[in-house]
Amino acid sequence: MAKITPRRKLALDNPEEMLTLAQRLLAPVKPYAKWLVLAGVVIAVGLGAWGVNAKLEERREEKAATALTLVTPKADLKAPDAAAAEALMKFVNEYAGARAAREARLMRANLLYKLDQYGEAAKAYESLLDGRDPGWEILVNESLSYCYAGMGNFKKAAEVLKPVVEQISGPLKSEVMRRLAMLYEQAKEPKEAAVYWRQLLDQPPDAALVPYLQEKLAAAEAGSQK
Secondary structure, eight states: OOOOOOOOOSSOOOHHHHHHHHHHHHGGGGGGHHHHHHHHHHHHHHHHHHHHHHHHHHHHHHHHHHHHHHHGGGOOTTSOOHHHHHHHHHHHHHTTTSHHHHHHHHHHHHHHHHTTOHHHHHHHHHTTOSSSOGGGHHHHHHHHHHHHHHTTOHHHHHHHHHHHHTTOOTHHHHHHHHHHHHHHHHTTOHHHHHHHHHHHHHSOOOGGGHHHHHHHHHHHHHHHTO
């Protein structure tokens, strides 16, 4: 009967043989070893720095939010005060980039409008139209239109208000359309005013307002033919 010879083990039992195999496997990357180590160190340091910065930014946001609560009572729109506007500007400069600073910029713009400083208020509102807060655009554009109207630039006030009509609905939309029509009237643009008086009539208006709207539309159409 033939003697059965055991199959050679695939595993390497000799430690020296295993070491030699490992060296052969690592040989292709050996020239790049120091660069790989360096890359690993850079990544580790970068991740560590990112974590530290994120934590510092979080603490700064918390500090800014707390500080804003101390400034807010001074910005009373019922009793506007120039000193409060200055305090808000100081806060904005101190916490530039923080979310609370952005809220302070809006508060300052509102305060400047209440102080009848329409030019400065307009600049403050315009600085907020940077795309960072799309949800603010309706409020800011509407506020900006009041500033331009206060400055006597009724056409510009109407133009900045026009996009708002497309973004709202219901009773508020009717109110904004009425404002647009009146702004165009004040801007001596009866043809544009007629567009919005007509739209207000085309949608189901309050029955009591129909005669008023019809009168306004007739006047605007007559004015546009001159």
